[in-house]
Structures are given as structure tokens and as C-alpha cells.
Amino acid sequence: MNAPATTAVESDVAVECVAVQKSFDGTPVLKSIDLSVPHGQVMCVIGPSGSGKSTFLRCINHLERIDGGLLRVAGEMVGYREHKGRLHELRHHEIARRRADIGMVFQSFNLFPHLTVLENIIEAPMAVRKNQRDDAVADARRLLDKVGLTGREDAYPRMLSGGQQQRVAIARALAMRPKLMLFDEPTSALDPELVGEVLSVMKELAAEGMTMIVVTHELGFAREVADTVVFMDGGYIVEQGAPAEMFANPQTERCRDFLGKVL
Amino acid sequence: MTTPIPTTDQPKPDLATLQVAPTRHYGRWFGTAVLLVLVAMLVHTLFTNPRFQWTVVAEYFTTPTIIEGLFNTLWLTAAAMAIGIVLGTVLAIMRLSPNPVLSGSAATFVWFFRGTPLLVQLIFWFNLSALYPKLSLGIPFGPEFISGSANEFITVYVAALLGLGLNEGAYMAEIVRAGINSVHSGQREAAEALGMSSRRILTRIILPQAMRVIIPPTGNQLIGMLKTTSLVSVIALPDLLYSAQMIYSSNFQTIPLLIVASIWYLIVTTILSIGQYFVERRFSKSDNKPAFTLARLKKTVTNGQREATA
Ligand SMILES: Nc1ncnc2c1ncn2[C@@H]1O[C@H](COP(=O)(O)OP(=O)(O)OP(=O)(O)O)[C@@H](O)[C@H]1O
Ligand SMILES: [Mg+2]
Numbered sequence: 001m002n003a004p005a006t007t008a009v010e011s012d013v014a015v016e017c018v019a020v021q022k023s024f025d026g027t028p029v030l031k032s033i034d035l036s037v038p039h040g041q042v043m044c045v046i047g048p049s050g051s052g053k054s055t056f057l058r059c060i061n062h063l064e065r066i067d068g069g070l071l072r073v074a075g076e077m078v079g080y081r082e083h084k085g086r087l088h089e090l091r092h093h094e095i096a097r098r099r100a101d102i103g104m105v106f107q108s109f110n111l112f113p114h115l116t117v118l119e120n121i122i123e124a125p126m127a128v129r130k131n132q133r134d135d136a137v138a139d140a141r142r143l144l145d146k147v148g149l150t151g152r153e154d155a156y157p158r159m160l161s162g163g164q165q166q167r168v169a170i171a172r173a174l175a176m177r178p179k180l181m182l183f184d185e186p187t188s189a190l191d192p193e194l195v196g197e198v199l200s201v202m203k204e205l206a207a208e209g210m211t212m213i214v215v216t217h218e219l220g221f222a223r224e225v226a227d228t229v230v231f232m233d234g235g236y237i238v239e240q241g242a243p244a245e246m247f248a249n250p251q252t253e254r255c256r257d258f259l260g261k262v263l
Numbered sequence: 264m265t266t267p268i269p270t271t272d273q274p275k276p277d278l279a280t281l282q283v284a285p286t287r288h289y290g291r292w293f294g295t296a297v298l299l300v301l302v303a304m305l306v307h308t309l310f311t312n313p314r315f316q317w318t319v320v321a322e323y324f325t326t327p328t329i330i331e332g333l334f335n336t337l338w339l340t341a342a343a344m345a346i347g348i349v350l351g352t353v354l355a356i357m358r359l360s361p362n363p364v365l366s367g368s369a370a371t372f373v374w375f376f377r378g379t380p381l382l383v384q385l386i387f388w389f390n391l392s393a394l395y396p397k398l399s400l401g402i403p404f405g406p407e408f409i410s411g412s413a414n415e416f417i418t419v420y421v422a423a424l425l426g427l428g429l430n431e432g433a434y435m436a437e438i439v440r441a442g443i444n445s446v447h448s449g450q451r452e453a454a455e456a457l458g459m460s461s462r463r464i465l466t467r468i469i470l471p472q473a474m475r476v477i478i479p480p481t482g483n484q485l486i487g488m489l490k491t492t493s494l495v496s497v498i499a500l501p502d503l504l505y506s507a508q509m510i511y512s513s514n515f516q517t518i519p520l521l522i523v524a525s526i527w528y529l530i531v532t533t534i535l536s537i538g539q540y541f542v543e544r545r546f547s548k549s550d551n552k553p554a555f556t557l558a559r560l561k562k563t564v565t566n567g568q569r570e571a572t573a
Pocket of ligand 1: 024025029047048049050051052053054055056
């Protein structure tokens with residue numbers, strides 16, 4: 001680890017990356033990622049397939065372990081603890097505790113197919129947060145209401161449409177009361193007519209002030225909701241800026257190419 | 264541009280009004296005829312060959328020695344399977360561990376117990392006292408708390424359970440491992456992202472979904488185990504087969520007593536197969552059905568009972 005010796009913690013930054021690197025079997029996927037996401041902001045990440053967007057999101061909640069650089073979430077280093085100037089790898093339960101504060105929504109929903117919608121949502125609050133079942137159920141109903149799925153508690157995931165499943169997945173993540181939400185192409189697996197219902201839930205979430213990092217190809221959503229758009233390519237952040245500016249006037253050739261293909 | 268397709272009511276040829284000449288399968292007819300003749304010969308000899316001695320079969324079918332043997336076979340099957348399932352699950356989890364010592368020892372265990380004949384393992388356990396005359400429990404290389412003669416501890420029953428259970432554990436480990444691997448990696452990731460502990464992820468998310476893949480071959484193993492237990496006759500454990508052997512060694516009615524044992528094996532296998540059919544029917548469809556939970560199993564069982572009594 002070539003972690004810089006900075007120990008200062010900026011409390012207004014939700015996610016802070018300095019020279020983050022990640023390789024798979026010697027192939028670098030993230031070469032050097034620098035960025036910071038302030039609390040309450042929405043960042044959209046765009047870029048061609050294979051550019052490392054998913055890998056980057058997965059590093060943030062330590063589903064992947066970074067090989068170099070520094071990554072902090074809410075001021076705490078991801079996967080490590082600093083003690084007397086040395087880094088100590090976190091134990092599994094410490095990693096789990098930090099993950100619990102970060103919600104993640106996957107492209108393929110990943111609902112638990114053997115559990116009902118309600119069981120999917122209350123599982124982690126009960127198992128991880130040790131909430132009482134009654135409280136967890138009440139909370140789950142409130143969240144289902146919020147994502148527009150009142151009354152579907154007892155359905156199994158396979159009985160729901162893709163858009164409904166993804167909204168349950170969002171409710172499941174929100175049930176942990178996360179401080180940060182990560183979305184990895186949440187609408188890419190959906191039929192076009194179902195994309196809107198998921199995006200509108202996400203817009204509502206953004207409006208409530210949730211800090212969000214969203215990997216997406218929905219440039220309309222990015223334009224409307226994002227505070228910052230980040231264009232990733234080849235393991236680097238190539239361009240970063242306000243959506244309107246970037247989409248109207250991309251500064252780099254690669255970004256212009258990409259936007260030309262997607263828009 | 265779209266063009267509407269005109270719908271017309273043209274007359275269509277109708278199968279019902281035409282004569283259909285079915286294809287003739289001469290090969291099948293011939294095969295059927297040969298089989299029927301063979302079956303007739305078999306039935307004929309079963310009833311007319313006096314050396315089958317059906318009266319002796321009937322006489323010994325429910326004799327106490329045989330029934331005790333059957334009972335031993337049944338509990339041995341159940342106990343060995345229980346050991347196998349628990350051990351197999353532990354081994355499968357070890358095998359999938361990132362720790363090379365854990366996964367390596369599990370792999371070695373499976374390699375060894377699948378790679379040597381069960382018959383040899385049984386005899387080996389039974390003769391363990393030849394290798395270790397004294398067994399003791401204590402701190403490794405340190406003081407001993409309990410110790411005793413291996414001969415007293417390793418009874419035929421202990422040897423049988425060790426042999427059958429450890430061997431089954433090796434096979435079940437592969438079945439459970441395949442089951443765990445069949446669960447999509449996104450399931451573990453989603454659970455990890457929610458901050459769930461490894462243990463909870465395994466018991467609540469992975470294993471219940473793995474059941475769909477684990478249960479059918481386990482039913483198969485159970486039926487196999489019923490007959491594999493007959494190997495314990497080599498260490499003189501009075502199971503169904505050994506009981507039959509004990510009787511025919513004194514009255515020399517070898518064939519009728521082997522028939523008695525075989526009929527009992529067939530009866531139990533039939534019952535187990537019927538059970539397996541219902542369990543498998545439940546789980547093979549579970550791609551679009553909720554997977555296994557205890558509550559649902561209870562529901563299935565009680566529904567089955569209701570249907571059976573109705
Ligand atoms: N677990 C892994 N092992 C090996 N290589 C991996 C692994 N995960 C990702 N990669 C590789 O890393 C690169 C980046 O993958 P990643 O999924 O982050 O891209 P992405 O930008 O999300 O692409 P997409 O838009 O297709 O989702 C790809 O070349 C991929 O093959
Ligand atoms: Mg991706």
C-alpha cells in the first residue's frame with residue numbers, strides 16, 4: 001500500500017479517493033482514480049463497457065479490495081484501520097459494520113428469491129442492526145409505500161416485474177438507513193417502459209438529500225439529477241464536471257466520442 | 264412502415280376428415296415380442312422351479328432375527344446418512360474457504376475416502392486396535408484426560424458408523440459443494456453489501472438456495488446407503504444381510520434367505536423412491552417456486568398427510 005500519510009478527515013466529504021488502484025491478476029482495471037463526493041450530492045459515473053465503473057463502485061464498499069491509493073467513506077478508511085501510523089486490515093465484522101452504512105443496488109437486482117418481498121427487506125435490519133421484528137416490518141411497509149409497492153409484502157421476487165424487483169432492491173438497501181447509496185446500472189436490465197419507475201424513485205431519493213453514486217447510461221437522468229458527472233475510461237477519470245456543461249461541451253476527444261455514441 | 268395483414272378464411276386441410284396411416288415400428292414390435300417371451304420365462308421359472316422354496320421364504324420373512332437385522336439396517340442407514348450430511352456440509356464449507364489449509368485438508372479428506380474401497384475402510388476401522396491399542400483424549404503431545412483400550416471403544420457399531428459415515432461425508436461434501444456453487448454469486452454479494460455476517464449469509468441466503476441442487480442427489484445417496492450398509496456384514500454387524508447369512512449358515516437355505524433379504528431391501532427402497540419422487544418434484548420446479556424452508560417442508564408434509572387420508 002502506498003497510502004499517503006494524510007490523516008486529516010474532512011467531515012463534509014462522503015467519499016474521497018486518492019490515486020485508487022485495482023488490478024485483477026496483474027491487469028490494471030483502475031489505474032489512478034481521484035475524486036471526492038460531498039455529502040448530499042449525486043454523482044453519475046459514465047463510460048464505456050469495461051472501463052472499471054462497476055469495479056470502482058465495488059471498491060467503495062470493499063466488495064473488491066484496492067491495491068493502492070486511499071479510499072475513505074465518511075472519513076473512515078475502507079477496509080483498513082489506522083493505528084499508531086500503521087494500517088491494520090479490518091476484521092470481517094468491522095467490514096460488515098461499515099458496509100451496513102452503504103446501500104448498494106445491482107444491475108441484476110439480486111433479490112433473495114427464496115424470501116418474500118417483506119423478508120428480503122427485514123432480513124438485514126434484523127440480522128445486522130438487531131432491530132425488533134415489529135419495527136423492521138413497520139419500516140419495511142413504509143419503504144414499500146415510498147417505492148410504490150404497497151401491499152406486495154408477501155409476493156416472491158419472481159412474481160414481480162423487473163422494475164418492481166429493482167424498487168424492492170432499493171427499499172431493501174434503504175432499510176439499513178444508509179448514509180450513501182451506490183447504484184450499478186440499476187436500469188440496464190429493464191425493459192424501456194420500466195426504466196422510468198425506477199428512475200423516479202431514485203430522483204425522489206436524491207431530492208431528499210441522499211448521497212448517491214450512480215453508474216448509468218441514462219444521460220437524461222444524469223442531466224436532471226446529478227451534481228457532477230464523471231467520465232471514466234481505461235482506468236482513469238478522464239473528465240469531470242456539471243452534467244449540462246459536459247454534455248454540451250465535452251473537453252476530451254474520448255468523452256466526445258462516447259457521448260456521441262450514447263446520446 | 265407497417266402493413267396490416269389481411270385475415271381471410273381460406274379452407275384448411277383438416278386432419279379429422281383425412282385417413283391417417285400411422286408409421287409402423289417393426290423394430291419395436293420385435294423388441295416387445297422378445298421381452299414378453301423373456302418375462303414369461305422368468306415368471307414361469309419363479310413359480311415352477313421348486314428350488315426357490317417360496318414356503319421357506321414366507322417362513323423366514325418376518326422371523327425375529329430378520330426383523331432385528333432390518334431394524335439395524337434402517338438405523339444404520341439413517342445414522343450414517345446423518346453423519347455424512349453434517350460432515351459433508353462442514354467439508355464443503357471448508358473446501359470453499361479461502362484458507363488453503365482448510366480447503367486443502369477438506370480436499371485431501373475427500374480424495375482419501377473416495378479413493379479407497381469402503382470395504383477396506385470398514386475392516387480398517389474395525390481393526391484399529393491393531394494400529395493403536397490404546398486410545399486417549401487429551402492435549403496434543405500433552406497430558407491425557409481419558410484413555411482406554413481401542414478394542415473396547417471400537418465396537419462393530421462404532422466401526423460401522425465411522426466407516427459408513429466418513430465415507431458418505433466425502434461424497435456429500437461434493438454434493439453440497441456443487442449446491443453452494445450453483446447459487447449465483449450476486450446473492451452473496453447482495454448479502455455482503457447489506458453487512459450480513461458470513462455465517463448468516465451461509466445459513467440464511469446460500470444454503471437454502473443450494474438445497475434445490477443438493478436434495479435430489481442426497482435422496483439417491485440415501486437409497487444407495489441402504490444397500491451399502493450390507494457391507495457391514497464383513498465385520499459381523501447383524502444387519503439385514505448378515506442376519507440372513509447367520510440363518511442360512513445353519514440351515515443351508517441360502518437362496519430363500521437371500522430372497523428374503525432382497526425383498527426387504529426392495530420394499531424399503533420402493534418406499535424411499537416414492538418419497539424421493541415427491542421431494543424431487545417439489546425441488547425440480549423451484550426455479551419458479553420459492554425454494555426450501557422448514558416451514559414450507561412442514562406445510563408440504565401436512566398437506567401430503569391430508570391428501571393421503573382424504
Ligand atoms: N472479478 C474479476 N476478475 C477478473 N477481472 C475482472 C473482475 N471484475 C472485473 N474484471 C475486469 O475488469 C474490467 C472492468 O470491469 P467492470 O465490470 O468494472 O467494467 P464496467 O465499466 O462496469 O463495464 P460495464 O459497463 O460492462 O458494466 C473488465 O475488463 C473486466 O473483465
Ligand atoms: Mg459494470
